[in-house]
Amino acid sequence: MTAQRRVVAEVLDGEHVHLTADEVHARAVAKLPEISRATVYNTLGELVTLGEVLEVSTDQRAKRYDPNAHRPHHHLVCARCGAIRDVHPSGNPLADLPDSERFGFTVSDVEVTYRGVCPNCAAA
Amino acid sequence: MTAQRRVVAEVLDGEHVHLTADEVHARAVAKLPEISRATVYNTLGELVTLGEVLEVSTDQRAKRYDPNAHRPHHHLVCARCGAIRDVHPSGNPLADLPDSERFGFTVSDVEVTYRGVCPNCAAA
DNA sequence: CATTTGACTTGGACTGAGTCCAATGTAGGA
DNA sequence: TCCTACATTGGACTCAGTCCAAGTCAAATG
Numbered sequence: 001m002t003a004q005r006r007v008v009a010e011v012l013d014g015e016h017v018h019l020t021a022d023e024v025h026a027r028a029v030a031k032l033p034e035i036s037r038a039t040v041y042n043t044l045g046e047l048v049t050l051g052e053v054l055e056v057s058t059d060q061r062a063k064r065y066d067p068n069a070h071r072p073h074h075h076l077v078c079a080r081c082g083a084i085r086d087v088h089p090s091g092n093p094l095a096d097l098p099d100s101e102r103f104g105f106t107v108s109d110v111e112v113t114y115r116g117v118c119p120n121c122a123a124a
Numbered sequence: 125m126t127a128q129r130r131v132v133a134e135v136l137d138g139e140h141v142h143l144t145a146d147e148v149h150a151r152a153v154a155k156l157p158e159i160s161r162a163t164v165y166n167t168l169g170e171l172v173t174l175g176e177v178l179e180v181s182t183d184q185r186a187k188r189y190d191p192n193a194h195r196p197h198h199h200l201v202c203a204r205c206g207a208i209r210d211v212h213p214s215g216n217p218l219a220d221l222p223d224s225e226r227f228g229f230t231v232s233d234v235e236v237t238y239r240g241v242c243p244n245c246a247a248a
Numbered sequence: 249c250a251t252t253t254g255a256c257t258t259g260g261a262c263t264g265a266g267t268c269c270a271a272t273g274t275a276g277g278a
Numbered sequence: 279t280c281c282t283a284c285a286t287t288g289g290a291c292t293c294a295g296t297c298c299a300a301g302t303c304a305a306a307t308g
Binding site for chain 1: 179181184187200202203209211212213214215217218220221222225226227228229230231232233234235236237238239240241242243246
């Protein structure tokens with residue numbers, strides 16, 4: 001556990017929003033000016049493999065990092081501004097995939113992304 | 125409707141798999157050697173806005189294009205080799221998102237991505 | 249205490265996917 | 279046929295992310 005890793009963890013823990021790697025880097029630099037992009041990527045990658053943080057790619061641009069990895073959830077994304085909210089649908093979509101639609105796969109996970117327009121963008 | 129656009133449409137229609145833009149380009153070049161990448165991107169973009177083709181981004185790499193836009197469906201992705209199958213879960217996940225979890229959004233769409241290991245990769 | 253070791257960090261080069269743009273080509277109407 | 283608007287081209291550019299060789303640091307060893 002080095003200073004750099006602590007800073008990255010603090011950034012993610014501090015704001016419960018979904019930051020891109022570059023945003024994490026920018027906030028990390030504010031606390032530890034000489035931290036490099038590569039280290040931020042390395043640390044984020046480790047946090048992901050440790051299961052502390054989730055990678056989310058709701059648009060086709062930069063991946064975002066979700067510190068809320070321990071509570072399973074899905075995402076609701078604004079198609080205009082890109083805002084992301086965590087949501088907890090009722091029901092288990094995994095159970096909605098019948099065997100006949102599994103093609104022999106061992107299905108272990110499901111991601112659900114709802115898309116719509118947020119109140120802010122709807123008002124504008 | 126130019127020769128270039130016809131070729132792109134033919135490529136997508138010919139193989140019901142999920143090609144990347146570069147794969148579409150490669151196959152288009154086979155039929156019309158001097159077609160450029162930019163034209164393929166332009167045409168794919170138009171097909172997407174016309175609703176003829178869907179953009180799918182199951183991994184964080186290249187977008188893939190799904191010619192099966194008229195029949196709603198979701199995707200099952202192999203975590204190892206990236207193979208993609210179209211699937212039709214029972215139930216409607218949109219209905220699973222209660223109003224209390226909509227945060228004032230006008231929710232219009234939902235994408236579901238199942239992840240697992242395909243029979244081929246499981247055997248290897 | 250000095251040295252070795254191995255892991256961590258750095259910055260810069262590199263890659264892949266996609267976009268942008270000025271120049272060129274072309275289809276189809278007047 | 280000529281014009282005009284639109285489509286195409288290719289190359290430069292951007293953005294996100296990866297890679298790598300070199301440098302740093304701390305803890306363990308002698």
